[in-house]
Amino acid sequence: xxxxxxxxxxxxxxxxxxxxxxxxxxxxxxxxxxxxxxxxxxxxxxxxxxxxxxxxxxxxxxxxxxxxxxxxxxxxxxxxxxxxxxxxxxxxxxxxxxxxxxxxxxxxxxxxxxxxxxxxxxxxxxxxxxxxxxxxxxxxxxxxxxxxxxxxxxxxxxxxxxxxxxxxxxxxxxxxxxxxxxxxxxxxxxxxxxxxxxxxxxxxxxxxxxxxxxxxxxxxxxxxxxxxxxxxxxxxxxxxxxxxxxxxxxxxxxxxxxxxxxxxxxxxxxxxxxxxxxxxxxxxxxxxxxxxxxxxxxxxxxxxxxxxxxxxxxxxxxxxxxxxxxxxxxxxxxxxxxxxxxxxxxxxxxxxxxxxxxxxxxxxxxxxxxxxxxxxxxxxxxxxxxxxxxxxxxxxxxxxxxxxxxxxxxxxxxxxxxxxxxxxxxxxxxxxxxxxxxxxxxxxxxxxxxxxxxxxxxxxxxxxxxxxxxxxxxxxxxxxxxxxxxxxxxxxxxxxxxxxxxxxxxxxxxxxxxxxxxxxxxxxxx
Numbered sequence: 001x002x003x004x005x006x007x008x009x010x011x012x013x014x015x016x017x018x019x020x021x022x023x024x025x026x027x028x029x030x031x032x033x034x035x036x037x038x039x040x041x042x043x044x045x046x047x048x049x050x051x052x053x054x055x056x057x058x059x060x061x062x063x064x065x066x067x068x069x070x071x072x073x074x075x076x077x078x079x080x081x082x083x084x085x086x087x088x089x090x091x092x093x094x095x096x097x098x099x100x101x102x103x104x105x106x107x108x109x110x111x112x113x114x115x116x117x118x119x120x121x122x123x124x125x126x127x128x129x130x131x132x133x134x135x136x137x138x139x140x141x142x143x144x145x146x147x148x149x150x151x152x153x154x155x156x157x158x159x160x161x162x163x164x165x166x167x168x169x170x171x172x173x174x175x176x177x178x179x180x181x182x183x184x185x186x187x188x189x190x191x192x193x194x195x196x197x198x199x200x201x202x203x204x205x206x207x208x209x210x211x212x213x214x215x216x217x218x219x220x221x222x223x224x225x226x227x228x229x230x231x232x233x234x235x236x237x238x239x240x241x242x243x244x245x246x247x248x249x250x251x252x253x254x255x256x257x258x259x260x261x262x263x264x265x266x267x268x269x270x271x272x273x274x275x276x277x278x279x280x281x282x283x284x285x286x287x288x289x290x291x292x293x294x295x296x297x298x299x300x301x302x303x304x305x306x307x308x309x310x311x312x313x314x315x316x317x318x319x320x321x322x323x324x325x326x327x328x329x330x331x332x333x334x335x336x337x338x339x340x341x342x343x344x345x346x347x348x349x350x351x352x353x354x355x356x357x358x359x360x361x362x363x364x365x366x367x368x369x370x371x372x373x374x375x376x377x378x379x380x381x382x383x384x385x386x387x388x389x390x391x392x393x394x395x396x397x398x399x400x401x402x403x404x405x406x407x408x409x410x411x412x413x414x415x416x417x418x419x420x421x422x423x424x425x426x427x428x429x430x431x432x433x434x435x436x437x438x439x440x441x442x443x444x445x446x447x448x449x450x451x452x453x454x455x456x457x458x459x460x461x462x463x464x465x466x467x468x469x470x471x472x473x474x475x476x477x478x479x480x481x482x483x484x485x486x487x488x489x490x491x492x493x494x495x496x497x498x499x500x501x502x503x504x505x506x507x508x509x510x511x512x513x514x515x516x517x518x519x520x521x522x523x524x525x526x
Contacts, residue, residue: 002370002380003068004166005091007077007141008100009134010118011110013150014076017100017158022074024159027380031076035063045118061087068094072380080133082140092143092362093369095384098162099144102151104130145391166383169390171306172398173326180306180330180390182383187269187294187336188219191227193329194265194292201290202263203230205255207278209238212270212296215339220269220294232258236277240426243273243312245321251281265290265328271297271344272304272431276319279310283323293330297340298348299432301332302355302389307397307410313426317487318418324402332390334382342375342468347432349374349467350413352385354439355392357460358409361505363388364463371466409507412499413439416522419484420473429470436469444521445513446500456504478522482515 004021006014015031022029033044036059040047047056060078064087067075072095081087082099091097102110108127111118123129141147146165150158169180181189194201204224208217213235224231234254236242268278268291275293282291293305311322337345356364366384367374373381393410400407416438420429429437443460446452461471485496501507 002366002373002378002384003073003075003095004380005075005077005094005097006100007082007091007097007144008079009102009107009130009137009141010079010121011107012100012102013110013155013158014100017150017155017162018074018076020155020159021162024163025074028071028073029076030067030070030073032060032063032067032081033076033078035067036060036078039063057084060084061090064090072378080137082143083137088140088143089362089365093365095366095380096166096387097144098165099141099147100158101141101147101149104134106151107134166387169387169394171326171394173401176308176326176401178327178329180332180394182332182334182387182390184335185333186331187216187333188223189331190220190267190292190294190329191223191225191229193331194224194229194267195227197265197290197328200263201229201265202261203232204265204267205258205260206231206233206267206269207236207251207274207281208233208269209236209274211238212274216269216294216296216336220267232260236274238273240273240313240421240431243277245312245314247277248281248284248312251277252285255281255285260285260289262286262289265292267292267294268305268327269294269296270300271295272300275300275304276310276322277312279308279325279327280312280322283310283325288325290328291325293327295330295332296336297344298337298386299344299351300348301334301386302348303351303393305330305332306390306393307407308401316422317484318421318426326401332386334379334386337377337382343430345375345377346468347430350432350436350439350464350469352389353460353463353467354410354412354435355389357439357501357504358412358499358507359392359396359505360388361503363392364504368463371463375467408497408509409499412501412507413437413442415485415496415498416441416481419481422484423480433470436464436471437473440464440471441473441521442498442500444524445498445510445517446502448517448521449500449510449513451500451502451508456501459504460501472524473522475523478519481522482518 006018008014019029060081107130121129148161167183171178221231236247266278266282268275279291282289295301295305308324308326310325311319314320370381396407413435417434420434440461443457447454447457464471495511498510498513499507500510
């Protein structure tokens with residue numbers, strides 16, 4: 001179960017806004033304080049008076065843990081719930097945590113209408129007490145994923161702000177900034193999104209393959225027509241081997257013959273192969289035109305559609321020919337995953353797990369606790385993992401667009417993965433399966449170098465295996481993979497750079513991995 005949790009000080013509107021949000025999302029609503037009252041058989045002021053605050057806080061933790069085992073909810077937490085480290089951990093691992101805020105005067109005005117219901121304000125100077133408690137809780141509230149100010153804002157407008165955050169991730173790159181929209185059927189917004197760009201669009205060129213076009217092409221074309229945009233559709237065969245210069249050359253000819261000009265936009269409709277190929281075309285045709293992404297696989301949603309890396313493969317290496325070109329917009333419809341084969345869903349989950357390892361241990365723990373819901377494609381679970389993955393990548397890309405520093409951490413598991421894919425001619429493993437193997441080998445290298453406890457390696461392997469992903473290579477010659485890694489595009493002067501975990505949620509770059517440790521990691525099956 002994945003939940004939306006509302007935290008914040010008393011009087012910020014958690015219950016009112018929570019009920020309204022739950023209604024919009026068609027989810028049940030639960031108020032932790034109401035559940036505590038029911039369980040204790042008495043009102044909260046009476047619990048404070050008769051049993052003390054410590055007893056109330058223990059009940060609060062018990063009720064929160066119990067609610068998080070139920071179906072997906074919008075949950076309103078008590079004002080002091082996040083003071084508890086245990087409660088914070090429970091909340092962070094349960095789903096999206098939103099903190100509502102308001103200024104002290106607004107809070108005082110709202111709570112003064114409920115005399116006797118706020119035991120912590122039964123003092124001579126309630127306003128001073130409000131300020132004192134707000135200061136004390138500020139660091140706890142800051143642990144939320146986002147803060148939403150409710151001062152002088154109607155509940156309906158607060159709900160709209162929360163929905164905007166839940167359904168949109170902004171990639172902040174100055175004039176190259178763009179939004180990632182995550183909402184059901186949003187692929188049908190493409191016409192309005194393109195028509196709203198600063199410069200006029202002359203036409204749109206959809207790049208896709210037959211199966212994807214059969215599912216979504218008509219809706220996309222109808223929306224382009226509604227926006228008054230002429231369009232063409234170019235189809236390519238499915239498969240990594242078609243992400244090549246040969247395919248690109250054929251498509252260049254199609255674009256030229258159709259007189260596609262510099263004011264056109266290329267729309268990538270499909271998975272990572274389509275996105276990379278279409279983006280490469282956009283980056284190089286007429287020295288660069290705009291493009292948009294409509295990813296239809298989980299891997300593309302959380303990785304290749306975000307960040308602006310585009311390219312094609314060469315027989316001697318994956319993604320050896322490419323460019324940087326940020327999309328104008330990314331439209332992610334989580335419902336499109338319903339048509340995805342299970343193997344492809346699992347493949348995308350490798351990239352999702354990667355974000356937990358490199359950046360956010362709480363997110364990794366969330367994945368551990370929601371394996372079944374994710375594999376069942378429960379909407380709150382899927383939306384949360386897509387949004388959180390995109391948020392992490394957006395932060396990294398926003399700080400380092402062209403991989404001069406921080407962005408290299410996104411390559412965790414990829415150094416080995418690219419060698420595995422090249423050595424098997426892109427036919428034995430999906431990209432995500434190769435990354436799964438690569439992440440485990442990188443973790444084993446880190447352990448062999450004394451950087452990572454073996455328990456963390458096992459924790460990673462266990463989660464990957466629960467999602468049905470491979471975690472080791474069958475018997476093979478490690479010398480072949482080691483040679484391919486030395487030719488990897490991220491190697492510097494022949495030195496292979498590895499992104500290695502040092503703890504869950506943190507990685508470091510190593511340029512000097514001893515060959516004997518690398519060889520052992522490549523051949524280990526434990």
